[in-house]
Structures are given as C-alpha cells and as structure tokens.
Amino acid sequence: MESRGKERLNMGPKKKIAIGADHGGYHLKNALSGFIRQSGYEVIDMGAFSNEPSDYPDYARLVAEKIQSREAWRGILICGSGVGASVAANKLRGMRAAVCHDTYSARQGVEDDAMNILCLGARVIGEELAKEIVISYLRAEFKDLERYRRRLSKIKELERRWMTSG
Ligand code: RB5
DSSP states (O other): OOHHHHHHTTOOOTTEEEEEEOTTTHHHHHHHHHHHHHTTOEEEEOOOOSSSOOOHHHHHHHHHHHHHTTSOSEEEEEESSSHHHHHHHTTSTTOOEEEOOSHHHHHHHHHHHOOOEEEEETTTSOHHHHHHHHHHHHHOOOOOOHHHHHHHHHHHHHHHHHOOOO
C-alpha cells in the first residue's frame, strides 16, 4: 500500500501485532503468539495472562489502544466464539474487527475492508485452522481502490456522526 494510504488508515509499524484474549481464548492466544513470532512478526501480548475468568471487552480495549496509538500495526482478539470480542472492538474508534473462521474472509476482510482486528473463537475452531487464518490475515494488504476507499470514508462518517467520544 502506498504511504499516503497508510497514513489515512492510521496504521502503526508493520509486523507489530497486538494480541489479546479472555479466559476462553487464553490457550489459543498462547499457541498463536509463538506461531506469529516464528512467522516473523513481533507480538505485543495484552493478556489475559491466566485462564481465570475475565472480560473480553477489557482485552478489546487494550488491543485497540495499541492500534490507535500506532504502537501496533494490526490486532488479534480471541474469546470463546470471537463474537463478544468483535462486538466490543467495533465500539472503539478506527477499529474494523470481524470474526473470520475461514481463510477467504481473513484475507478479503483486509483487502477490501481494511480489517485491522481479526477475531477468533477458540471454542469454534482448532489451532491448525486458526494458524492458517492468522497467516492469511497478516499477509493480506489493503487494495487501495477508489470503491474501497469510498466505503471506508462512509464508515468514518458513521463514526464521526454517531460515536460520541473516544
Ligand atoms: C466467556 O465464557 C465467553 O462468553 C466469551 O469468551 C465469548 O465467547 C464471548 O463472545
């Protein structure tokens, strides 16, 4: 992607990935963190650091803040289903989060929609599929086409008009 596009998409340094999970995603987070590092990325682990019951909105906020501050390039959130994490992450300004349990959506979500947080459900998919999805997500680049930019601008406009703070 051209640098002008990166600025507009508010992206942090490429290769830095913020990852977070509640208790439901704790084990998969640990497995994926090692895999992501081995794949040549830096992982910023925002917790949880145990499988004690915890609340996914907390990790959604922590991961989003790393992206908003441009300390991280993209994020990954894991809970039991991926749903709670994505609902929470999409409340945070500039976050484009989605549950993807297939490699097509993980790639296309970045290429067309500039998805910047991948959400996974550790109680839905296994570790090997999760790794393939993560790699599809991380290797994908936003396609800087006019129609994709137009749609993103409309999403920005929704944020401007309807998000009250943050
Ligand atoms: C926690 O039990 C579970 O509700 C959470 O991990 C997630 O699945 C929510 O979407």
